[in-house]
Amino acid sequence: MGIIAFIYVLAPIIADSSDSDAAAAAPLLLLVSGFVFYGYIYARYRNADKRHSHERETTAKTANLEQIDTFIQSRKGLNNARMQGANQDRVEGALNEGGGEGSKLLKEFMPLLGQGQKQG
Amino acid sequence: MSDVPESAGQASQAQPPPPTQAPVDLPPPAAQAAAQQQSAQPFSAPPPPDGPPVIYHDKSLKNGISKCPYCGSSDIQLDTGTGLLHCNYCRREFAEASDGIDGDISLLSGLHTTMGASDIAFDAADVVTLKCTACGAEVVVDTNEAPQARCHWCRNMLSLNQQVPNGAIPDALMPFRITREQARALIEQFVGKRRFFAHPRFKSEFTTENIMGVYLPYMVIDINAHSEFRGEGEHETRRYTVGSGNSRKTKYDADSYAVARVFDLYVDDLTVEASTDKLNQATAVNSNNVINAILPYPLKETVRFNANYLRGFTSEKRSVNRSQTEDLMQAQVRDIARWKAWQLAPFYNRGIRWDIQDVTVKGELWKTVYLPVWLYSYLQNKPDGSKFLHYVAVNACTGETMGSVPIHKPKLLAISAIIEIIGIVLGVFLAVVLFLAT
Incomplete structure (x- = not known):
């Protein structure tokens, strides 16, 4: 079971990386594998990060839409896949604190490995 | 099926003979629709659900004896298999009406609250006394326990259905459907x-x-x-x-x-x-x-x-x-x-x-x-x-x-430590291989 969980955590990370990124990330992954495994199991048993995803699961309709999309500039050679300062998926109204020690540990490592952990 | 202390059979034996009064009249669907249209703006009652007969109340449910629309018995409980109310006397099933608090949200303006959402009076008593409409006895209902109590004289079940200041009675509920x-x-x-x-x-x-x-x-x-x-x-x-x-x-x-x-x-x-x-x-x-x-x-x-x-x-x-x-x-x-x-x-x-x-x-x-x-x-x-x-x-x-x-933390820590040690060995080995390959 432990090995399956370990593969479950690592497989999507490596699968989502490009070849060069995966090669560079593999030693790092292996160096923190025990911590990742602990965090994954803790999160799976305790489920402290689970909550009602009110922003997605609440029925809501939009109407009278006005939209503006004005080109500003092209940017070259950016280092991150995600826009700096992006906040379109921010959640303010979640009541849980987002996890106990295990899921916090997992959350700390996931960004290092290029994987954001989503709630819900 | 039953999730209640009394089985249907036991309840039937304890139940007095069926009341002689006629069951509650159910208005025809056309009358229901007309009644809903009268209060259509901005919030109106939705049409009754298809399927089982619906008890339709022109006014709010009253406190006191809530009777089976078919036989008049007050021995009624939820059938979790169907989500319907089940009469333990005649064994027929029926549903309560929709809460009727719905409407066109685009027309909603200002703050509205229902009776059930009005502010709680925190000093309000938890105990409510109901007068049994069958025999006239005074029956005490402790809302901390349940909104119902059985009349100790005539054995009818008395229900508290109207809102009370202590917040015990909501506007609506969703019946259990999972057994x-x-x-x-x-x-x-x-x-x-x-x-x-x-x-x-x-x-x-x-x-x-x-x-x-x-x-x-x-x-x-x-x-x-x-x-x-x-x-x-x-x-x-x-x-x-x-x-x-x-x-x-x-x-x-x-x-x-x-x-x-x-x-x-x-x-x-x-x-x-x-x-x-x-x-x-x-x-x-x-x-x-x-x-x-x-x-x-x-x-x-x-x-x-x-x-x-x-x-x-x-x-x-x-x-x-x-x-x-x-x-x-x-x-x-x-x-x-x-x-x-x-x-x-x-x-x-x-x-x-x-x-x-x-x-x-x-x-x-x-x-x-x-x-x-x-x-x-x-x-x-x-x-x-x-x-x-x-x-x-x-x-x-x-x-x-x-x-x-x-979680059994010692076990999890031990296995995590083993994985960490193996991971460090493999990680260092892989890093060396990658370094030599380049």
Whole structure:
């Protein structure tokens, strides 16, 4: 079971990386594998990060839409896949604190490995 | 099937002969429709659901004896297999009417609350005295226990159906549809997948025989809002690799845009906890978040509150007022608006930075409902002397299950340490191989 969980955590990370990124990330992954495994199991048993995803699961309709999309500039050679300062998926109204020690540990490592952990 | 202490057979033996008065008249569908049209704006009663006959009340349900529409018996309880009320005397089934608190959200303006969502009088008595309409006896109902009590003289069941100042009676409820046996199977399946690292004491004590069917109180809110989001978004135009060997890096080119999304937002049945206990979801000290995680419910199928639905189940009284959850509601509406704004701008695949996020609530309607949960609970005594209450909760309508299982930390730490050691050895070996290869 432990090995399956370990593969479950690592497989999507490596699968989502490009070849060069995966090669560079593999030693790092292996160096923190025990911590990742602990965090994954803790999160799976305790489920402290689970909550009602009110922003997605609440029925809501939009109407009278006005939209503006004005080109500003092209940017070259950016280092991150995600826009700096992006906040379109921010959640303010979640009541849980987002996890106990295990899921916090997992959350700390996931960004290092290029994987954001989503709630819900 | 039965989740109540009395079986149908026992109840039938204890029940007096059927009353002689005629069953409650059910108005024809055309009359119902006409009655609904009269109060169509801005909020009107929805059409009655298809299927079983519906008890339609021109006025609110009264306190006192709530009778079977077919035989007049007051011995009525929920059949969790069908979600319908079941008469223990004539064995027919029927449903309560829809709560009728619904309408066109775009027409909603200002603040509206129902009777069930009005402020709690915290000094109000928990004990209510009802006069039995069959024999005239005074019967005491303790709302802390149940909104029903049996008349000690004529044995009729008396129900408290109208709102009382202590918050014990909501506007509506969702009947249980998942049976106890189904809930037990779901909980056992959930825990069964988490046994390996579960605490040995928990494993030895785990049983689903004592799971509880509980109605928990919630605020359900319709919101008419106006949203304005303005900021900057980026669209990826190219992804490529620069450098070679260990210095290879992925780079990105992107176009940047000024983005705005301005729209009206109609939120239907936003659901927030209406109990101070369940609103506390500090995961370091409780597992209430797993009860939150089994939301949502099919709230279009709620029925008007009828105490007969609670018979055999426990319920928790509402303990917060609208004003105490107003900020939470506002935050969640902003989240919904932000999510919608993102859905309306899929072109920006690198993300959007909203600099202006203005969500104005123009109209809101608050009502209270009881929602059904099957709950397994386990109190863990930790080595430091503290206690932690673990829940496994089942949404008694959809079957969605979520829970918290106590962990055997020494075992988890030992196996994690073994994996870490193996990982370090493999990691160093792989790093050396990669270094030599370049």
